[in-house]
Amino acid sequence: MATVLTTCPFCTCGCGLHLQADHGHLTGSAPSEHHPVGQGKLCARGWHAHEAPTWGPRLTRPLLRRGGEPVEVSWAEAIDAVVQGLSRILADGDPIGVLGSARATNEENFLAVKLARGALRTGNVDFCLRAGLQPLIDGVAEVTGDPWPPGRLLDLERSEFILLFEGDLAETHPRAASLVAAAVKRGARLVTVGWHQTQMSRLAARHLPVDPGAGHQVIPGLLAAVLDGGSADGAGAVAADPGLAALRAGLAGLAVGEPVREVAAWYASAARASIVVGEGALLPDEARDGAAALAMLAAVTGHLGRAGSAILILPSRGNQRGALEVGVRPDALPGGVPLDDAAVIAKLRRTWSREPSVVAGLDAEAMVAGCRGLVVVAEELPAVLRAGGGGLDALASASFVVVLDSFATATARAAHAVLPVAAFGETDGTTTSLDGRVQRVRECASPPGLARPGWQVLAELVTRFGLPCTYGSIGDLHREMTDLVPLFGEIGEGQLDESWGALVSRPATGPGVHLRTVDLGRRDPVEGPCVAVFDEAFDWGSDPSVAHAPTLCRDHVARRKLFPTGFVEMNRADADRLGVRPGWAVRLTSKHGEVTVPVVVSGEVAPGMARLPFSARDRVGVVLGGRGRAGVRVERA
Amino acid sequence: MRPANDVQGRDPGASRLLVKSDLVSWIRRLMDDAEVIAPAAGAGGDLMFGPVTDPASVWLGPGNPLQPPKQFVLPQTDPIVRIERNGGGVQVSSISDERARVIFGMRSCDARGMAYLRRMQATDLPDDSYLRRADRIAVVTLACTTPCTLGFCVCCDAGPFARDGHDVQLVDLGDRFLAEGATERGRAMVADAPFRPATQGDVVRRDELEREAERHFGDESAHLGAAMRRISTRRVAEELWEAMSPWCFECGGCNFICPTCYCFSVKDRCQDHGWERCRTWDSCQYSAFTLEASGHNPRERRKERIKRRFFHKVSAQYYQRDGAVGCVGCGRCVQTCLGTTDMPAVVAAIRKGVWHG
Ligand code: SF4
Ligand code: SF4
Numbered sequence: 001m002a003t004v005l006t007t008c009p010f011c012t013c014g015c016g017l018h019l020q021a022d023h024g025h026l027t028g029s030a031p032s033e034h035h036p037v038g039q040g041k042l043c044a045r046g047w048h049a050h051e052a053p054t055w056g057p058r059l060t061r062p063l064l065r066r067g068g069e070p071v072e073v074s075w076a077e078a079i080d081a082v083v084q085g086l087s088r089i090l091a092d093g094d095p096i097g098v099l100g101s102a103r104a105t106n107e108e109n110f111l112a113v114k115l116a117r118g119a120l121r122t123g124n125v126d127f128c129l130r131a132g133l134q135p136l137i138d139g140v141a142e143v144t145g146d147p148w149p150p151g152r153l154l155d156l157e158r159s160e161f162i163l164l165f166e167g168d169l170a171e172t173h174p175r176a177a178s179l180v181a182a183a184v185k186r187g188a189r190l191v192t193v194g195w196h197q198t199q200m201s202r203l204a205a206r207h208l209p210v211d212p213g214a215g216h217q218v219i220p221g222l223l224a225a226v227l228d229g230g231s232a233d234g235a236g237a238v239a240a241d242p243g244l245a246a247l248r249a250g251l252a253g254l255a256v257g258e259p260v261r262e263v264a265a266w267y268a269s270a271a272r273a274s275i276v277v278g279e280g281a282l283l284p285d286e287a288r289d290g291a292a293a294l295a296m297l298a299a300v301t302g303h304l305g306r307a308g309s310a311i312l313i314l315p316s317r318g319n320q321r322g323a324l325e326v327g328v329r330p331d332a333l334p335g336g337v338p339l340d341d342a343a344v345i346a347k348l349r350r351t352w353s354r355e356p357s358v359v360a361g362l363d364a365e366a367m368v369a370g371c372r373g374l375v376v377v378a379e380e381l382p383a384v385l386r387a388g389g390g391g392l393d394a395l396a397s398a399s400f401v402v403v404l405d406s407f408a409t410a411t412a413r414a415a416h417a418v419l420p421v422a423a424f425g426e427t428d429g430t431t432t433s434l435d436g437r438v439q440r441v442r443e444c445a446s447p448p449g450l451a452r453p454g455w456q457v458l459a460e461l462v463t464r465f466g467l468p469c470t471y472g473s474i475g476d477l478h479r480e481m482t483d484l485v486p487l488f489g490e491i492g493e494g495q496l497d498e499s500w501g502a503l504v505s506r507p508a509t510g511p512g513v514h515l516r517t518v519d520l521g522r523r524d525p526v527e528g529p530c531v532a533v534f535d536e537a538f539d540w541g542s543d544p545s546v547a548h549a550p551t552l553c554r555d556h557v558a559r560r561k562l563f564p565t566g567f568v569e570m571n572r573a574d575a576d577r578l579g580v581r582p583g584w585a586v587r588l589t590s591k592h593g594e595v596t597v598p599v600v601v602s603g604e605v606a607p608g609m610a611r612l613p614f615s616a617r618d619r620v621g622v623v624l625g626g627r628g629r630a631g632v633r634v635e636r637a
Numbered sequence: 638m639r640p641a642n643d644v645q646g647r648d649p650g651a652s653r654l655l656v657k658s659d660l661v662s663w664i665r666r667l668m669d670d671a672e673v674i675a676p677a678a679g680a681g682g683d684l685m686f687g688p689v690t691d692p693a694s695v696w697l698g699p700g701n702p703l704q705p706p707k708q709f710v711l712p713q714t715d716p717i718v719r720i721e722r723n724g725g726g727v728q729v730s731s732i733s734d735e736r737a738r739v740i741f742g743m744r745s746c747d748a749r750g751m752a753y754l755r756r757m758q759a760t761d762l763p764d765d766s767y768l769r770r771a772d773r774i775a776v777v778t779l780a781c782t783t784p785c786t787l788g789f790c791v792c793c794d795a796g797p798f799a800r801d802g803h804d805v806q807l808v809d810l811g812d813r814f815l816a817e818g819a820t821e822r823g824r825a826m827v828a829d830a831p832f833r834p835a836t837q838g839d840v841v842r843r844d845e846l847e848r849e850a851e852r853h854f855g856d857e858s859a860h861l862g863a864a865m866r867r868i869s870t871r872r873v874a875e876e877l878w879e880a881m882s883p884w885c886f887e888c889g890g891c892n893f894i895c896p897t898c899y900c901f902s903v904k905d906r907c908q909d910h911g912w913e914r915c916r917t918w919d920s921c922q923y924s925a926f927t928l929e930a931s932g933h934n935p936r937e938r939r940k941e942r943i944k945r946r947f948f949h950k951v952s953a954q955y956y957q958r959d960g961a962v963g964c965v966g967c968g969r970c971v972q973t974c975l976g977t978t979d980m981p982a983v984v985a986a987i988r989k990g991v992w993h994g
Binding site: 001003004005016018020021022024025026028029030031032033034035039040041042043044046047049054055125170174175177178181184185199200202205551 | 680681682683685708713714883885887904906975977993994
């Protein structure tokens with residue numbers, strides 16, 4: 001029996017666990033008692049992390065598409081074909097790109113960047129889930145001047161007041177939810193902002209209801225309340241900010257209800273107060289401004305920069321923060337440094353012995369739609385693109401698609417070349433938690449068949465394009481990353497092994513706090529007797545490492561099996577009024593289109609709401625017209 | 638609290654002595670015939686049960702690993718049947734694990750857990766696969782002379798000194814261990830040199846230590862009993878379960894680290910030439926635990942699942958069936974619970990009729 005200490009690959013809380021293998025199979029997961037975040041706890045996903053690679057349909061041999069059919073080939077043949085295929089596109093001067101992933105390790109993602117900016121000389125490098133995260137991070141950064149929002153997960157436990165914008169935190173980030181519950185047990189006041197009843201809202205001292213995905217609706221009121229209520233103690237610190245007057249002016253005359261006023265006073269007067277923004281709380285249109293406004297709320301109340309007062313933006317999936325920070329983005333270099341940073345460019349040139357591409361590239365959606373050649377590292381496009389399954393149709397126009405993955409995904413089926421790589425538990429590397437904790441993931445069992453560690457495959461590809469990668473071990477690769485990714489430079493030699501990973505801190509680089517007017521909620525009002533919305537939480541059931549694992553996915557599977565083409569969740573009162581029972585079909589009609597789906601009755605959905613699964617967005621999305629919500633008429637079909 | 642042992646009435650041959658300097662050589666001797674499993678400091682500084690490679694690394698100091706030794710009788714994923722394609726049909730064969738093992742340095746609560754599990758697996762329809770593995774395991778416990786931080790074994794009559802489930806119990810007497818053989822197999826393990834007979838004084842000291850250890854817990858044994866009376870006579874208000882329900886995050890940890898929980902699911906693991914049917918840990922706190930193929934779920938709401946868990950753990954009905962409460966007082970669920978609905982917290986709530994989160 002083998003046991004290794006590793007990091008949970010799922011929700012970005014980054015809990016530590018002991019992974020076990022027996023006879024070459026991963027067989028168990030157990031929480032690490034001394035892990036600083038997990039502290040001997042795991043959620044149901046973490047307790048079944050060993051299932052992730054064990055039960056899915058695995059890719060075990062390199063495949064090349066010949067005559068429309070995938071054919072098993074040797075590694076040498078596969079790599080040759082990939083190099084030729086991509087070289088042809090390069091020679092034609094056609095667009096080419098690389099997609100990294102929140103499912104990949106920092107090392108794999110770094111090499112994806114090296115493949116793009118170094119080997120293929122393109123700025124087209126991105127990962128699909130960045131689209132949801134970046135605006136939130138940028139919104140806060142714009143106000144604070146720091147590239148990453150302040151605070152750590154453990155700050156929650158000691159907070160006296162927590163303002164939680166949901167989603168459904170207990171489902172998406174269980175460890176964060178558990179720390180919030182621990183704080184409430186200690187006497188902290190919790191306020192939830194959301195559009196439906198959740199586990200956390202039941203623990204809350206107050207729930208501020210908003211329209212679906214419209215967490216931003218309460219933010220101007222909170223700001224106005226602290227600014228006129230005189231509870232903006234920190235206003236002194238920001239008094240000199242020229243934006244303050246503009247912020248005040250913009251909020252003048254805003255009618256603020258008593259509940260919001262009271263919540264604002266709680267926040268302002270708490271010694272340590274945290275703001276948590278979970279998934280699905282702010283729709284994409286309002287994400288950046290909403291996050292900026294929250295940072296301003298922290299700034300004017302003096303919470304910004306106060307120890308123990310955090311603003312936590314929760315990425316949805318695995319290694320999103322790591323992917324962003326090692327540079328899997330078209331608009332910045334490794335470490336998130338600007339594309340014109342001469343010092344970093346000089347280092348890249350020196351280490352890679354080649355002029356790196358420092359142009360701004362296409363983002364993931366544009367790459368999928370417009371690149372002729374695409375290397376996809378562990379992205380299952382229908383699961384992570386906003387277009388859902390539609391993303392694969394766009395891929396059909398690319399002339400050469402290479403997929404590196406552990407699982408036989410729909411994306412891999414659409415590829416011209418498939419390179420099988422090791423999954424979680426089968427390879428070494430690091431991931432970065434939402435806290436910025438860079439932690440080891442370790443090999444516990446060998447990958448199946450001919451599959452190889454992803455970093456080795458990527459290193460070979462990079463080498464074949466003329467950038468020699470002579471990594472004898474992952475340690476050599478770390479040394480290069482320490483040198484080239486500014487944040488990784490802070491990780492001391494051996495630190496990853498000796499302790500619980502390294503916390504990457506990001507010192508302030510900007511000019512300090514910057515205030516401005518907030519412009520929220522100017523979108524078209526939603527009209528209709530009923531509001532249809534997507535359940536925006538990351539759909540774990542669509543993730544290949546979860547979809548096939550029996551325990552990890554079964555809640556999703558139950559519904560997926562029952563309703564393979566989608567469903568709608570409605571309140572019982574609405575269902576009764578329509579005269580429909582669970583499973584009966586209803587027709588939803590909006591100005592965008594109509595869809596007929598079976599009903600699932602749910603106590604969590606408020607009357608007048610119709611929740612559609614994001615996972616079935618390519619089937620039911622027409623009624624929302626590409627937006628997060630729409631007014632609909634619902635009838636029995 | 639049970640009455641102090643009657644020193645005179647005990648089988649004098651059952652108590653032996655081992656000087657501490659001989660411990661390593663004894664473990665080494667055990668390793669000749671069996672896989673020896675013991676607590677040791679593992680990665681990340683976590684204490685864990687695992688196969689011993691270096692006897693000097695065996696940890697017999699304070700503390701008990703967060704993960705109980707249950708995994709060695711009931712692995713989290715346990716292949717029990719091999720299904721292979723065989724021409725047009727399939728061939729089915731059983732997979733058994735009958736390796737000789739010694740679990741060394743187990744604490745009394747965990748030994749009670751092993752006894753509880755064995756009783757469950759041996760009655761009604763005896764589980765052959767379980768019994769074949771479990772019966773090859775010898776258990777050497779270490780009596781707790783000082784209580785651990787979170788444990789409450791005295792409330793469950795499972796400690797601090799072992800009651801059942803062990804072959805040999807070691808009691809730390811300073812520079813030597815008193816070794817008590819509790820079974821035929823255990824007596825044989827301590828029969829020969831370097832063990833020698835214990836003196837009357839050693840045995841008296843042992844009993845003093847047991848009483849001291851029990852005193853350190855205070856008189857808490859009434860708590861579980863009071864909860865049992867209320868839960869067995871259905872005097873726990875529905876609202877109480879309702880109030881607890883948002884404080885559980887359905888991680889299943891309480892079941893997985895519980896030395897007495899045994900519920901499982903069945904999953905087929907794909908192999909090159911067929912499948913392996915595996916028994917895998919399951920949790921009664923998961924919403925899909927009782928989900929039926931029709932889609933109907935008799936325990937759809939979390940409060941129903943919490944209620945069910947505590948009814949099995951502490952009701953008189955199950956006490957009679959299982960011969961013991963389904964809690965050994967190890968305190969692990971206090972640490973591993975992702976929420977706040979661990980055993981002592983819920984028992985206190987049942988007893989007092991209020992839930993504070
Ligand atoms: S809370 Fe997140 S990181 Fe922790 S065990 Fe669960 S999925 Fe893994
Ligand atoms: S009671 Fe605690 S340990 Fe058990 S499932 Fe609920 S949260 Fe997890």
